[in-house]
Amino acid sequence: MEHVMELTMLNGFRATLVGEEKSKATVDKYLRDLETFYRFAGGKVITKELVIRYKQELVERYAPASVNSMLAAINCFFKEQGWYDCVVKSLKIQRQSFREKERELTKAEYFRLLQAAKERGNTRLYVLMQTMCATGIRVSEVRFITMEAVRRGRATVSLKGKIRQVLLPADLCRELKRYAKEQGIRAGQLFVTKSGRPLDRSNILHEMKALCKTAGVERTKVFPHNLRHLFACLYYKVSKDLSRLADVLGHTNVNTTRIYTCVSGMEHVRQLERLGLVI
Numbered sequence: 001m002e003h004v005m006e007l008t009m010l011n012g013f014r015a016t017l018v019g020e021e022k023s024k025a026t027v028d029k030y031l032r033d034l035e036t037f038y039r040f041a042g043g044k045v046i047t048k049e050l051v052i053r054y055k056q057e058l059v060e061r062y063a064p065a066s067v068n069s070m071l072a073a074i075n076c077f078f079k080e081q082g083w084y085d086c087v088v089k090s091l092k093i094q095r096q097s098f099r100e101k102e103r104e105l106t107k108a109e110y111f112r113l114l115q116a117a118k119e120r121g122n123t124r125l126y127v128l129m130q131t132m133c134a135t136g137i138r139v140s141e142v143r144f145i146t147m148e149a150v151r152r153g154r155a156t157v158s159l160k161g162k163i164r165q166v167l168l169p170a171d172l173c174r175e176l177k178r179y180a181k182e183q184g185i186r187a188g189q190l191f192v193t194k195s196g197r198p199l200d201r202s203n204i205l206h207e208m209k210a211l212c213k214t215a216g217v218e219r220t221k222v223f224p225h226n227l228r229h230l231f232a233c234l235y236y237k238v239s240k241d242l243s244r245l246a247d248v249l250g251h252t253n254v255n256t257t258r259i260y261t262c263v264s265g266m267e268h269v270r271q272l273e274r275l276g277l278v279i
Helices: 008-019 024-041 048-061 064-081 107-119 123-135 139-144 147-152 170-183 201-209 224-239 242-249 254-261 265-273
Strands: 154-159 162-167
Touching (some): 008 064, 024 048, 048 064, 107 123, 107 224, 123 170, 123 224, 139 201, 147 154, 147 170, 201 224, 224 242, 224 254, 242 254
């Protein structure tokens, strides 16, 4: 039986993803990736050979991780349609043992970003960055930082079908209570827009990028998820407990957590030099 892809199929696939409780960001990305493949196919019958050619084209244009994420979308669609003969393998990527210097945010740079936010009078961002970095929460989990959570000293995070408790350090709670009092917040979410809507990734990213010049930090290092990465690196450096860190970050698979413990390239070189194997 020939496989022919039609745009109307994407609506049904969207409904399937929503029914599986995929996040909005995941649903939107899968649909974008499918539309890209649809344009590549150009109305041709979908075969394994065609998909392999598409995969090769992706390899020439994108980073390996991006290629795999795009293949994951079309493979998911194929399986939903029952087109198992069209499914292709993802690229095998060896995990890098160090992190690129251009993306490694240091503790000192983090403090400079905080100081820049304070100098610019952006109290909300000043407190938000501390909240994210002191707890390791994701951007999508910021909405769970409520006045009620602050009073309890812990936030209940419910995301992707998983529920976990995120402890809020005492000094952070004091900062959050002070912020809430200044903003006149007595209940509900602490970090919202002027219209009362929850802050999203783009809001936070835009405000953080605006600090770069004042803080003297490279723009490539400044994005919300890097606060989570900094938290993970510092936590692991103190505890050396990967399993516990996985629980704190909300990871089901400890291999995901390993990504957050990569040292910088410079630190990796120093470790190699300490081996003393070159005369």
